[in-house]
Amino acid sequence: MAEPVVVTERLTKRYGRNRGIEGISLRILRGEVFGLLGPNGAGKTTLIRTLLNLLHPTGGSARIFGLDSRRDSRAIRARIGNLPGDFVADRRMTGRELLRYLAALRGMDGLGRAEELAARLRADLDRPIGALSRGNRQKIGIIQALFHAPELLLLDEPTSGLDPLMQEEFLRLVREERAAGRTVLLSSHELDEVQRVCDRVGLIRSGRLVTVEPVEGLLDNAPRRVSVRVDGRIEEAELAALPGVSDLRVNGEAATFRVSGELDPVVKALAARRVVDLEVARPTLEEVFVAYYEAPEGTA
Amino acid sequence: MSGAAVIAAAREALRRNRRAPLTWGLPLGGLAALIVAIYPSMADNLTTLAREYPEALREAFNVGDLSTPEEFLNAEMFSLIVPLAVGYFMIRSIVSALPAAEEAGELDVVLATPVERRELVAGAFLASLLTSAAVLLVVLALTLLASLIVDAGLGAGAALAGAAEVWPLGVFFGGVAALIAGLTGRAALVTALSGGILVAMYVFDLAGKMADDFSFLRHFSAFRLYGQAMVDGIDPPAFIGLALAGLLLAAVGAVAFERRDVAV
Numbered sequence: 001m002a003e004p005v006v007v008t009e010r011l012t013k014r015y016g017r018n019r020g021i022e023g024i025s026l027r028i029l030r031g032e033v034f035g036l037l038g039p040n041g042a043g044k045t046t047l048i049r050t051l052l053n054l055l056h057p058t059g060g061s062a063r064i065f066g067l068d069s070r071r072d073s074r075a076i077r078a079r080i081g082n083l084p085g086d087f088v089a090d091r092r093m094t095g096r097e098l099l100r101y102l103a104a105l106r107g108m109d110g111l112g113r114a115e116e117l118a119a120r121l122r123a124d125l126d127r128p129i130g131a132l133s134r135g136n137r138q139k140i141g142i143i144q145a146l147f148h149a150p151e152l153l154l155l156d157e158p159t160s161g162l163d164p165l166m167q168e169e170f171l172r173l174v175r176e177e178r179a180a181g182r183t184v185l186l187s188s189h190e191l192d193e194v195q196r197v198c199d200r201v202g203l204i205r206s207g208r209l210v211t212v213e214p215v216e217g218l219l220d221n222a223p224r225r226v227s228v229r230v231d232g233r234i235e236e237a238e239l240a241a242l243p244g245v246s247d248l249r250v251n252g253e254a255a256t257f258r259v260s261g262e263l264d265p266v267v268k269a270l271a272a273r274r275v276v277d278l279e280v281a282r283p284t285l286e287e288v289f290v291a292y293y294e295a296p297e298g299t300a
Numbered sequence: 301m302s303g304a305a306v307i308a309a310a311r312e313a314l315r316r317n318r319r320a321p322l323t324w325g326l327p328l329g330g331l332a333a334l335i336v337a338i339y340p341s342m343a344d345n346l347t348t349l350a351r352e353y354p355e356a357l358r359e360a361f362n363v364g365d366l367s368t369p370e371e372f373l374n375a376e377m378f379s380l381i382v383p384l385a386v387g388y389f390m391i392r393s394i395v396s397a398l399p400a401a402e403e404a405g406e407l408d409v410v411l412a413t414p415v416e417r418r419e420l421v422a423g424a425f426l427a428s429l430l431t432s433a434a435v436l437l438v439v440l441a442l443t444l445l446a447s448l449i450v451d452a453g454l455g456a457g458a459a460l461a462g463a464a465e466v467w468p469l470g471v472f473f474g475g476v477a478a479l480i481a482g483l484t485g486r487a488a489l490v491t492a493l494s495g496g497i498l499v500a501m502y503v504f505d506l507a508g509k510m511a512d513d514f515s516f517l518r519h520f521s522a523f524r525l526y527g528q529a530m531v532d533g534i535d536p537p538a539f540i541g542l543a544l545a546g547l548l549l550a551a552v553g554a555v556a557f558e559r560r561d562v563a564v
Contacts, residue, residue, distance in 0.1 A: 052412055054562040074414045082412035088405040090316065097315070098409075104308035105413040144409060154412075 002029040005065060005152055005183045006051065012059035013050050020046035022207040023060065028185060033178050035198030035215070036187040037289060043207035044187040045085050048154050051185075052082060064152065078106065081150035085157045085187070087141030091130025095123065095140040099147060106148055114147040120169055134161035142170060146177075153177060153184045159193055171197050191289055203289065222288040223258040225281040226266065230254075231274035242266055301422065305415045309423020310430075313397040317431040324389050325438025328382060332439055333446035335376045339369045340452055346372060356510045369447065369454040370462070374530040378462050382439065383526060384502060386466050389435060390428050390474035391494040397424035398478070400487040402563050411562060421554035425478055425547075432470045436463045462530025468542035472522045473498050475549030482553030485563040 006028040013020035021043040028034045036044045049055045051062055053073035062069035064076045089098050099114050118125050123139035124132070132140070138161040145153060155174075159167045174184055174197050188194050194201055195215055203210040213221070223246065228234075236250040244260040253276075259266055263280065270278070339346075346366035350358065366372050398421065401407050411417065440463040447454035477494040484490065501521040508518030518524040522545070525538035 049408070049562070049564075052408075054408060054411055056559075056561055074416060077412055078414035080412060082409065084405060084408040084412075086405055087409070089409060090401075090406060093315075101308065101312045102409070102413055104311070105305055105410065105415045107304060107414075141409075 002031055004028065005030050006034075006062070006185065007064075008047075008051075008060065008062045010060035011047070011050060011057055011062050013046050013055050014058045019043075019207045020055070021050065021204075024204075024207075024209045025060075026202060026209060026212065028183060030183050031178060031181045032199040033174060033184040033186060033197055035194035035201040036185060036204055037189065037191065037194055037201050038187075038204035039189055042204045044204055045156055046207070047204070048082075048085075048156050048185070048187060051154065052077065052080070079151045080154060081145040081148065081152070082154045083141050083145040083156060083158050085160075087138060089129050089140070092128055094128055095125035095132075095143065098129065098140065099125070099144060102144055103148070108148060112147040113149060114143055117143045117146055117173075120173070121166060135163055135166065138162055139166065142173075146173065149182075151182055153182065153186075155184065156187045157189070158186065159188075159190060167193065218288055219282055221260075222283040223260045224263070224283065225256070226259055226263075227256045227277070227279045227281075228254065228270055228275065229277040230270065231276055234273075238269060239266075242269055301416065301419055305419040306422045306426065309415065309420050310426040311423075313393075313424045313427030314430065316396055317393055317427060320389065320393070320431050321434040321438050324385070325435040326442075328377075328385055328435070329439040329442030331381065332373060332377045332443040335373055336369060336443055336446040336452045336454055337450045339372050339454075340450055342372075343367075343369075359509050368531075369452045370458045370530045373443065373454065373459070374462060374528050378466065378530055379528070380502075382436075382463075383466050383469050383523070384498065386432055386435065386470040387473035387498045388495060390432055390470040391477040391491060391498065393428035393431060394424060394474050394477040394481060395487050395490050395494075397427065398557075399481045399485050399490050399563075402485050403487050405564075407562055417557045418551075418554040421478060421482065421550060421557060425474060425550045428474050429467075429471060432474070433467055436466055439463055458530050461534050462528075465526065465529035465534055465539065468539050468546065469522060469526050471543045471546035472549070473546070475546030475553070478550035479553035479556070482556035483560075485557070485560070 004027045006026065008024050008026045011024045011026075012022055024047060036047065038044050046055065050057050051064060051069055053070055056070065065079060067076050069076060095118075096111075099111050103111055114125070117123070121139040121142060123136060123143060125140070125143075129137055129140060138158075142158060145155065159170055162170060171193060174186065177184055186194065186198060198215055200212060200214050201218055202212040211218070223244075230253055233253060234250050234255045236248065239245055239250070239255060239257065240248050242265050244262070245266065246258045246260070248257040249255065350366040366375060407420075410420065440459055443459055444454065444456055446452070447459075473494060476497055477490055480490045480493050501523055504517035504521040505523035507514040508516070508521070508524075522542060525535075525542050527535055527538065529535070
């Protein structure tokens with residue numbers, strides 16, 4: 001089993017009366033792409049900024065590469081790349097000047113992978129950052145997070161502002177990072193990108209981690225939507241009595257409903273008739289996400 | 301503390317301030333040059349004019365008998381305009397490199413590198429010290445140039461001492477700004493409080509010089525250690541004391557910055 005790169009134990013950050021994150025316990029393993037999913041204000045950025053020691057936790061602890069996130073922050077940051085959710089740099093600075101500055105702070109001799117990344121993302125490193133469009137500015141943000149080949153990448157809403165082609169290129173980059181054995185924590189509210197690139201997902205809601213599951217597991221365990229048409233009449237009571245069936249709507253010989261857990265009892269009950277049509281739809285991550293968010297707090 | 305990180309942070313702050321020697325030095329130096337340039341044509345009347353000033357006012361604004369270009373330049377420029385301008389420049393410079401960058405979110409990228417916050421403060425402070433020295437050098441150069449052109453007879457050593465004496469005062473107010481920046485991280489608050497302290501200290505010193513009843517106020521003012529080096533020469537203990545006080549304030553500000561959250 002891969003060793004954990006990030007381990008948090010009941011990590012909490014409160015701002016005055018406001019809750020930032022509350023009791024987050026999490027393990028992110030080496031070489032995985034971990035998605036942190038939640039709407040704006042759920043606590044994703046607070047968690048990342050706390051890991052970077054930009055915010056000091058009010059409770060719990062975090063260890064990264066086995067080091068304490070506060071005491072050993074300098075050693076940790078030497079091995080991390082960070083793309084903030086709202087990437088900002090001095091508007092008069094060019095991308096190259098920014099990279100030179102960050103390289104100097106990192107003790108690098110050159111600009112590492114910067115040229116290669118700029119070519120792939122079609123980024124202009126020689127224009128002032130203030131003169132760039134949002135998407136082109138975001139490319140500079142991605143390059144500065146990756147150019148020193150960090151072991152752990154913290155990416156907060158990384159595809160924000162990128163056009164679809166560049167989003168694809170970025171996701172390819174993330175997969176390459178994983179293939180190279182690096183670890184990625186990707187915060188997003190873009191369900192599609194999380195579904196396409198992440199190995200596991202943590203859902204965060206109101207500062208609390210609701211669940212952590214493999215992307216596939218999250219989809220497998222979620223209710224599937226079933227539509228069925230049989231030759232004859234469907235008995236509503238019979239279907240309603242089956243384990244895991246909900247949202248049942250029967251219309252003579254047709255029915256639609258959701259099934260949580262095993263499908264086997266449903267299939268066996270339907271098999272008593274001649275099945276004319278059957279469709280079982282896996283939920284999208286978006287539906288899973290909405291289901292978690294619709295549930296009252298503490299039940300999801 | 302890593303020297304390389306401090307130098308990198310200082311170079312970045314110098315880049316931000318690269319136009320300051322011209323944008324701040326040229327207007328101040330131009331004004332000082334004008335004062336020197338008109339001195340020869342006014343010299344004969346200045347002593348009579350100066351003797352008509354009330355004694356308290358002459359003491360408050362370091363007005364001697366204005367019989368030399370050094371006294372005239374000191375009274376017109378170096379008793380009020382230049383020290384206040386350089387003090388405010390230092391405040392602006394620190395605000396730009398630290399709390400303004402912090403509030404804009406620029407430090408989230410910088411502080412994700414292995415740089416310590418105290419190194420960032422040290423770099424910003426070092427850059428501000430160098431830039432304020434460059435501003436004063438431009439002022440000095442323009443002043444001496446004007447003196448040469450009109451043959452005003454301004455002594456180079458005296459002019460250098462006058463300009464040099466402003467520098468530790470700037471260091472002090474830079475330290476005040478770094479301290480408040482470390483505590484709050486709010487650019488507007490740092491500018492307002494530091495600027496307020498700068499003006500208040502000037503007023504305290506002025507009031508203390510003008511009225512004996514208010515002389516105790518001078519104990520609360522850094523301007524108490526700011527004399528008229530252009531006329532009397534530099535007072536080394538005052539020079540070193542002001543500079544050290546500024547450095548100490550900045551160091552406390554750096555510690556305070558490390559102990560709080562970085563602003564969102």
